[in-house]
Amino acid sequence: MDLGIKGKVALVAASSKGLGKAIAFALAGEGVNLSIFSRSKDSIELTASEIRRGGFQVDILPSVADVTDKEQIDEVIEATVEKFKGIDILINNAGGPPFGFFEDFESHDWQNALQLNLLSGIYLSRKIVPLMKKQNWGRIINITSVAVKQPIDGLILSNTSRAGLIGFSKTLSNELGEYNILVNNICPGRIYTDRIKTLAEKRAVQLGIKYEKAIEEMEKDIPLGRIGTPEELAALACFLASDKASYITGTTIQVDGGLLRGLF
Ligand SMILES: NC(=O)c1ccc[n+]([C@@H]2O[C@H](COP(=O)([O-])OP(=O)(O)OC[C@H]3O[C@@H](n4cnc5c(N)ncnc54)[C@H](OP(=O)(O)O)[C@@H]3O)[C@@H](O)[C@H]2O)c1
Structure with missing residues (x-):
């Protein structure tokens, strides 16, 4: 199936490894140009060279940035727009916060978790939505966790911060519908x-x-x-990023092999 996104530009956050990397690969397979970043120069450059060796007809811009650092994110966005003249697809992704229970954490742990798994996605969206509005086309996909549907014991920081992102993105999807910008969440189970x-x-x-x-x-x-494999999750991300998903917005979909037992 041709997903209809050849030549578009995706900014994939936290993409040197794991889910972000698999999504970058899958988008490259659809002919999408890539701006990818993570904190480690060696890892992100290695990933960029692996994608280049894949023989896809795409351009790749690797950068070093921490999703929680606004200045570094601004620089990535600036460099991306300079190279590709726009951003069509935003994949909000990051690392996960530490494991632990309520009494294990101090105020700074809570702040760090909110910064990593909630505020980073909000900041990237705030910077990129104006670009998407101008072109009347956009896709924002947040990588969260099945914890947003069923909190996971021992992951109170993740359970709390990710729930906020779902409220944010559902509201955002309502506000941005008229600009043909679709906002959806993917919930990995165990990948x-x-x-x-x-x-x-x-x-x-x-x-x-x-x-x-x-x-x-x-x-x-x-x-x-x-x-599951990262590629199984990346397939959904690619579809949601595509023209074929043109009537899907405001959803939160798990990729979990059936792990969650609830109805929704
Ligand atoms: N895998 C699962 O089964 C699963 C399940 C539920 C939820 N999740 C969530 O999905 C997200 C991705 O998980 P994953 O399994 O792909 O993790 P992973 O394999 O550990 O990869 C994390 C990626 O994020 C980058 N990264 C981490 N912190 C960053 C930061 N502050 N700024 C920029 N890049 C950063 C890492 O690169 P650098 O170290 O170079 O920065 C790496 O490329 C996480 O939030 C995770 O909690 C995963």
């Missing part, structure tokens, strides 16, 4: 990236079991019986 590997390693140590056993434990309550 095999460094974040899941770290979690499995910790569980293995805590329970005194092997890493493979910890992964098996994590797969037990997933109806599809396995952890």
Whole structure:
């Protein structure tokens, strides 16, 4: 299927690894030019060169920036617009906040989590929406977590900050409909990236079991019986970013192999 986005420009945040990287690859496969960034120069340049080696007919601009640093984000946006003359697709993504329970955290931990998983997406949207409005076309896709539908024990920082992003993006989708800018959220369940590997390693140590056993434990309550791949999530991101998703906005869709048991 031709998704109809060849030649468009995507800014993919936090894209040197994991979900962001897989989304960048999938968009490149659709002929979308890419501005990608993360905090590590080596990692983001490595990812850019891997995508270039993929033989896609696209241009790539890798940058070093922290999603929580407004000046660095401004610089990325400026460089992107200078190179590509606009931004059509914004993928809001970041790392995840630390694991822990209510009494484990101080005020600065709460502020950092809100900055990382809520305010960064709001800031990027604030800067890029005016560009999208001018062209009467835009896609904003937020990478969140199934925690927005069912809070996950031991992840109170994530549960709290991501819920705010859902309220923000649903409201934004209402406001931006008339400009043909669509705003949607993707909720990963358990997708095999460094974040899941770290979690499995910790569980293995805590329970005194092997890493493979910890992964098996994590797969037990997933109806599809396995952890997902980043490419499986990237496929949805690509579709939502496309012209084919032209009547889908304000949604929050999980990619979780059936992990969540609720109706919505
Ligand atoms: N994988 C899952 O199963 C799963 C499930 C639920 C939710 N999520 C959420 O989905 C998001 C992506 O997860 P992932 O699994 O892809 O994680 P990952 O494999 O650990 O990759 C995180 C990426 O984000 C970049 N990054 C982290 N903090 C950043 C920051 N402050 N500024 C800019 N870039 C930053 C990292 O690169 P640098 O280190 O170079 O900055 C890396 O490229 C996270 O918010 C995670 O909590 C994931």
